[in-house]
Amino acid sequence: MSNAPSNDVILRLDNVTRVHGTDGTAVRALAGVSLDVRAGELVAVMGPSGSGKSTLLNLAGGLDAATSGQVIIEGQSIGTLKGDALAKLRRRRVGFVFQDFNLIPSLTAVENVALPLELDGQRVGKARRRAIDALSMVGVQDLADRYPDKMSGGQQQRVAIARALVGDRRLVLADEPTGALDSHTGEGVLRVLRERCDAGAAGLLVTHEARHAAWADRVVFLRDGVVVDSTGTPDTAEALLEPTA
Amino acid sequence: MSVKQGLLALLATEPMYGARLRAEFESRTGGTWPLNVGQVYTTLARLERDGLVEAIGEDAEGRISYRLTRTGRAEVAMWWASPVTRETTPRDELVIKLALAVTVDGVDVNRVVQTQRTATLRHLQDLTRLKQRATTHHEAAADGDGQVDLAWLLVLENLIYAGEAEVRWLDHVEARLVREANRPRKSADGIPTTVQDGTTDSATRMVSNALKGGTR
């Protein structure tokens, strides 16, 4: 795999390893994982608990640093960025969606979505307009002035997706985003995520439900920090035959 | 499920001739159970012999339409009112394959599990794309078409849930194999035995779990 991503690769993990702790207590959460996510693509990550899914997602979003290997977001290797520059890249380029939505309870939907833009120095009026646009994209513009505790779980998760995609951010990272939702509502959230990817975003979705992973273009299986398979790489019978001596 | 029950249920809506029955059956089940015309005609002949349907003459093109008899209508009512039974032993190739995989030397069971899971996920991806398309179509459709779309959606969702259940079962098998590999084994007389002996009862358990409904 070359180090120079082609134009539409939004996220590249190149031989990424993450070891937590040192020596005797060291846990290798991720071991030599390589993965590309392109614009327009939704990639799902599946694997048993403890296989490294959240570690992968956190590394992909610059919330955690690789022990070795590179994480490249839109052509920029984030390991070389200093604190401020990394925080800025994260604010401008990456959106996170978590299982528990993570909306700020004292802010309305539109204020929650506008917050990352304001933190990034945009004027309030402009940030608000862009936040409304983002809410419209996920179909909840009518809830703009509502507080999170007056919304259903599915509505809150749509707002969280709007927040993840507001502005120019094209990389959305979702860790079990349907975990707390019933099956119909969970599916609505995936539909929105799928639509945003079809419209040009790149998505990485961690889920343990096959039914949800199936919305992705590609499913990657992790076990003990290693990618053991992917639906993008069909096995050939040839490869299974033992080499003859 | 039999073709017989399906045809009777369709004839309860209105009398039809064979080719039309086949077309209706297929469009309502999204082609999941393709029938051939011969199958439809032999089934109709049997239903007529058993007094469940009767022919009501030919149309201009010589096609014979059938309608339900009183007994036929009772049979349909009974079918709607009864649960589908699961009495026949499932001869699921996957269950048998895994049971063999854990007992035959030199097979990498984890690889078998992973290969199957990947294939099932790919199948789920196809089904999900079909479902997305069908949902969009359903939302845009006029009434009559909408009902057929809805039937097709229900069939698709059934296949999706079945696929998901299979993946969950495979996850379970994988986790069990890991536990099994880490478990110290003793034989009845207290002398530790080789893992190969132990795999036989894990195969038995796996099959009996499956037969209890684990694969549905």
Ligand SMILES: Nc1ncnc2c1ncn2[C@@H]1O[C@H](COP(=O)(O)OP(=O)(O)O)[C@@H](O)[C@H]1O
């Ligand atoms: N901060 C940490 N310190 C030490 N070990 C960790 C830390 N975070 C994760 N791990 C370990 O790394 C492995 C992978 O964890 P994680 O990525 O959370 O898995 P998953 O999301 O697939 O359940 C686990 O063994 C976990 O215990």
Ligand SMILES: [Mg+2]
């Ligand atoms: Mg996790």
